[in-house]
Amino acid sequence: MASFQGTKMNPSRFHISQLKFYLILAPLSVFMVMPIIFIFSHSLKPMDELFAFPPRFFVQNPTMDNFRFLLSTFTVSGIPVSRYIFNSVVITVVTVFATIYISAAAGYAFSKKNFKLKNTLFSINTLALMFVPVAVSIPRYFLVVKLGLINDFSVNILPLLAMPVGLFLLKQFIDQIPNELIEAAQIDGANDFTIFRKIIIPMTMPAIATIAILAFQLSWNSIEPATLYVNDEELKNFAYYMSTFTATNNEVAGQGISAAAALIMFIPNLLIFIFMQSRVMNTMAHSGLK
Amino acid sequence: MKIRYRLREALIGLSFIWIWIVGFLVFTCYPLIRTLLFSFSQVKITADGVKTTFIGWENYRNALFLNVEFGDTxxxxxxxxxxxxxxxxxxxxxxxxxxxxxxxxxxxxxxIYFLPVIITSGPVIKQLMDQGATTLPGIQTIIEMSKLHESMPELLADLIVFLLTSFITILWFSGVQMLIFLAGLQKLDSSMYEAASIDGASRWESFWKLTLPALNPMIIVNMVYTVIMQSVFSLNPVITQIQSAMYDAKYGMGYSAAMAWIYFLVMLVLLSVLVLVTRQRETNR
Known part of the structure; x- marks a missing residue:
């Protein structure tokens, strides 16, 4: 069943023996696509359908009203929307790349290097993963105050960088890389940084792409820094800006706006996924090991 | 010479890890220790800073024995x-x-199967849940709930209902786990399977004797990952309760910190049960 596949992802011809797999895979994949369709259809719903009970999955009379509402509120506030979007883009790009670098470098050291307290530190990391994130928000606030980072742009980025999930996943993937490969590279004269760049990164591409997706989500959607640590409107991100509509507007109009806002917030996630997924799915086969 | 070499090695190792260590200590470790201290004290946030008075296990006692809802959840x-x-x-x-x-x-x-990853880790999932899109519509009516309750003990019946209604959630939360398994599967050597089939093993047998043992480390990793993701999922009822207690003047920070630590310990027990069961299978073989 589980045969090793070469660089070619799909067999070239359809054969009747493949049919049984389609029979299982195809119906389940409907459920997988459902939420995406829902987000699109939900944002197109007119007011009466948004409040319909029982809720309907598909829109019946699609309308662009929700987006029009959203656009009209855009223009009212003092700071241009582009400012928030710019902040968000900068924050997200920096977070994603820094997270990948930090997790991959630490994962490499945790997996292939020997040093004191290695296992202890990694267990602590796994345990830290399990701790309720909301419970640390107040101590974290005190910390940010102490470090003097309140109202500093970097506070949008720094707390997100230590992503325990990233290290956890990457270490598991780096563990899979045989030590012989690294030794061979060392004999050929590669130093640690070359090994890291030329072996570790390419071979763990699926994990890195996954972490890129997760880190993107984390920073693009996070409103925590903007609400807690930043008072200056100009330093807040787009997610925060979008959340103000859903919170401050009245319940009824808010529903439509929040549906439209959800779609707008969601589209970059979808784009990054489409951009990344080929890396997630394909590279394992190219890595040259069995 | 040797010592210098080892020193250099250590420095190189350190250069890979130091950013992570600093970030981890500052933004993860320190707040964690702070909550541990909070959980043993009464915390008052006043205009000129935080005032904590040590009260021992009282927060824990209150959370476990006086708060009926929390224990239930x-x-x-x-x-x-x-x-x-x-x-x-x-x-x-x-x-x-x-x-x-x-x-x-x-x-x-x-x-397509990896796609829900962007849903479940984002804020959209809340909207979907509010709309009831995560449950199979009409499942409650298809199986006659009353009959199920009559013929089975209540806990079991509740579990079955829970499983049926959260079927879609199960599908959506398996993206990363699938990826980890796929990575493991692709490392398996096809010649091993050929050898097995020459020796007369059926596909079914070679799955149990070859694939599954080879995947065992992956299974443990996935167990850990799934428990964690399910438990710190922002819509988890325990988490919402901790959060509301935190901003509630009646309970306060210390109390909710105690709740968080109790939850953490429960999670730890759960995790060790699952991992031990999985390990057990490995050693028996």
Missing amino acids: LATYFVETLVIVPIIVVFALIVSLLLNVKIRGKGIFRT
């Missing part, structure tokens, strides 16, 4: 997670086996 969480985690892992295993077979359009299927 914890118990439900424990049972539900204990059931749902193996199911998610097994489901991810089955799907990744299917996605590893040579069929046309495999790449598309893999993408």
Whole structure:
């Protein structure tokens, strides 16, 4: 069943023996696509359908009203929307790349290097993963105050960088890389940084792409820094800006706006996924090991 | 010379890890220790800073014995997670086996099955849940609930209902697990299977004797990952309770910190149960 596949992802011809797999895979994949369709259809719903009970999955009379509402509120506030979007883009790009670098470098050291307290530190990391994130928000606030980072742009980025999930996943993937490969590279004269760049990164591409997706989500959607640590409107991100509509507007109009806002917030996630997924799915086969 | 070499090695190792260590100590470790201290004290946030008075185990006692709701939620969480985690892992295993077979359009299927990752880790999932899109519509009416309750003990009946209604959630939360399994599957050597089939092993046998043992480390990783993801999922009822207690003047920070630590310990027990069961199977073989 589980045969090793070469660089070619799909067999070239359809054969009747493949049919049984389609029979299982195809119906389940409907459920997988459902939420995406829902987000699109939900944002197109007119007011009466948004409040319909029982809720309907598909829109019946699609309308662009929700987006029009959203656009009209855009223009009212003092700071241009582009400012928030710019902040968000900068924050997200920096977070994603820094997270990948930090997790991959630490994962490499945790997996292939020997040093004191290695296992202890990694267990602590796994345990830290399990701790309720909301419970640390107040101590974290005190910390940010102490470090003097309140109202500093970097506070949008720094707390997100230590992503325990990233290290956890990457270490598991780096563990899979045989030590012989690294030794061979060392004999050929590669130093640690070359090994890291030329072996570790390419071979763990699926994990890195996954972490890129997760880190993107984390920073693009996070409103925590903007609400807690930043008072200056100009330093807040787009997610925060979008959340103000859903919170401050009245319940009824808010529903439509929040549906439209959800779609707008969601589209970059979808784009990054489409951009990344080929890396997630394909590279394992190219890595040259069995 | 040797010492200098070792020093250099250590420095290089350190250069890979120091950023992580600093970030981890500052933004993860320190707040954690702070909450531990908070959980043993009464915390008052005043205009000129935080005032803490040490009160020993009182927060824990209050959370466990005086707050009926919290204990209930914890118990439900424990049972539900204990059931749902193996199911998610097994489901991810089955799907990744299917996605590893040579069929046309495999790449598309893999993408589709990985797609919910962007839903479940984002804020959209809340909207979906509010709309009831995560449950199978009409499932409650298809099976006659009353009959189910009559013929079975209540806990079991509740569990079955829970499983049926959260079927879609199981599908959506298996993306990363699937990826981990697929990575493991692709490392397996096909010549091993050829040898097995020459020796007369059926596919079924070679799955149990070759694939599964080879995947065992992956299964443990996935167990850990799934428990964690389910438990710190922002819509988890225990978490919402902790959060509301935190901003509630009646309870306060110390109390909610105690709740968080109790929850953490429960999670730890759960995790060790699951991991031990999985390990057990390995040593028996």
